[in-house]
Amino acid sequence: MSVHPQRRRSASTLVIALAATSMIAAACGGGDDGGSEGEVTITLSGPNQWNNDPQSFGPAWEELIDRFEETEPDINVETTVLPVAEFAQTLSTQLSAGTAPELIFNQAPHTPDQVVALDDYLTEPNPYVEGNQAWVDLFNQDYFGPDASGARNAAGNYEFIPFNLVIVGVYYNADILAEAGVEAPIASWGELMDACGAITDAGYVPFSMDQGWLGQGWTLGIIGSMLLNSYAEEWNQFAADGQPGTAAQLTPKSMARAILTGELDPASSPEVAETMRLLKQFFEECATPNWSGVSGGAAFIGHDDFVGGRAAMTYGTNFAAENLADVDWEWSTMPFPTVTEQDSDLSTGQQAQFGAAVGGTSYMIPATTEGEELEAAIKFLQFVSSPEHGQPWLDGSGGIPAAADAAPAPGLESLMTGAWFETPTVPAITFVPKAKSGQSVYDGFLLDNKSLDDQLAEMQSDWTEWAREVAADGGWTEDWAQG
Known part of the structure; x- marks a missing residue:
């Protein structure tokens, strides 16, 4: 299917012909969107887990993007909303064709070589957290850390960053x-x-x-x-x-x-x-x-x-x-x-x-993402997973923090x-x-x-x-x- 990300964050969900992957190439993996000199645009593509809106992940998500773009004025973030029933096949096909956007939902079928291994990045400080020495240390180690069985792929690498936990x-x-x-x-x-x-x-x-x-x-x-x-x-x-x-x-x-x-x-x-x-x-x-x-x-x-x-x-x-x-x-x-x-x-x-798990909202970077787009995608993952910057979105979306002890949300105590x-x-x-x-x-x-x-x-x-x-x-x- 063909998806055309629109400027800003909302993107219409279309019925996608899987063979037409070439139509998204200009918006994916290192392309230049023709914006202002020095600016870079990255696209995040995945299913809507919060509501039935085919255009947006919701107000809390839009506000999160606004805060990131205010912090990083040279980076523009767009969101492509995919149908829940079709996102896996769509993103898997794009990965195989080398046309996937810079950030994709981690539950798309793929092989380890099709995405960026994040191990080296996770051993370095998260720049959005003062005093942090290793990004991976920010996460609840029971769910995302060296001994967490769901944190790494079959090749033994970290390949996604959890934005939250899910139950x-x-x-x-x-x-x-x-x-x-x-x-x-x-x-x-x-x-x-x-x-x-x-x-x-x-x-x-x-x-x-x-x-x-x-x-x-x-x-x-x-x-x-x-x-x-x-x-x-x-x-x-x-x-x-x-x-x-x-x-x-x-x-x-x-x-x-x-x-x-x-x-x-x-x-x-x-x-x-x-x-x-x-x-x-x-x-x-x-x-x-x-x-x-x-x-x-x-x-x-x-x-x-x-x-x-x-x-x-x-x-x-x-x-x-x-x-x-x-x-x-x-x-x-x-x-x-x-x-x-x-x-x-x-x-x-x-x-x-x-069991709570990192299989909630987690995103990875296709291996075709390079240069400024790769750097921008990493920054976005670091921003969202930092306690200070990610917490307002978690509060607004019913998310359980991946970077802190789970705190029951109203009405959900029996699940937690x-x-x-x-x-x-x-x-x-x-x-x-x-x-x-x-x-x-x-x-x-x-x-x-x-x-x-x-x-x-x-x-x-x-x-x-x-x-x-x-x-x-x-x-x-x-x-x-x-x-």
Whole structure:
């Protein structure tokens, strides 16, 4: 697709033809926009995580850009807003074509060589923080630092900077729950199924869902992390830097090893089969009946039904809360329920977890960015991640600081305490190869067009391909990685 960034920060989101990448070249990777002599323009491109506006990330973001441009008057920053459902494929295609803009959302499929390694920059001072000796020291080391398993890529390099942390949870309409006779928080899977029945009987959608990938992926990941927890010690073979050891959360290398050695085989794992059974039960008994025909939302899953007061519950990130400012009903949040021993014979007793993570708003620099544009992009990343300059945007967008201890935002306390806020040892088991990134890969099974056995066989193929891709990206030399 073709995106034309406009001067200043807003850019119209267009339906993009992937082959037409040459049309953005003038705005990307070292081009000159014809501005005043000595000025440089950089473009940041990614999905809107805060609202459904196709033009802007919101007032807090615009104010952040204004403050940066006031501090650095020779640097202009433009923002290209991409559709949530399409950004991954768009940015991945641009990276492959060498036409990506100077700053791109880090969840686009890519290889380590396609982006700038930031290790050397992170060992130097952040110029926007007085007295700082190493930029990396500013971050919460549990999430972004030498021992944080999610901070580096398969090659062992830092390649993105987190602007915030993110936590996902269940938002609920307290008025609907009260009308249906449901008490929150809902603690167990069985209680959730009972609640979905009562809410349906009351004339509402229990859990708003749409055709996007996130609703499927988050649900599967939460359930799978609980059911597979008993294997955590066995699979935990590599530290965050890729060397033999252990990590607080199993690293991609540990998970890839488990898959390629056959220790984790979805086609024969009873825990994976049970995860898929529960996922389907959730979609059948709780999800919006016509979910496969509902367009994906940016702030909430099934945004319109939930914000419109037609659904009792939905998934949302901490960023989503501002979208409820004008609703005329009471809302709150809760963790997703736990699969207990009463719910499944394969329950490990592990409470449901999601964990705060750097996978919120994080950006990286394409390897094609050089010279003044590279210098400007680094400065922008340093500015946003500095406590003084980033905090006003965090406060205005519902963000959790990546550079400080998490402080609960109003209404989100239940998502930021207890087991839910802790990172699960077994990560979300949503391993898909780059070619399927961002796709709703379980539609066939959830819509009764594919058997469970066929779904598990497809997952085995996808997981194996994913593991081989990350092994190749990381240049791993172990025997198990050479398949």
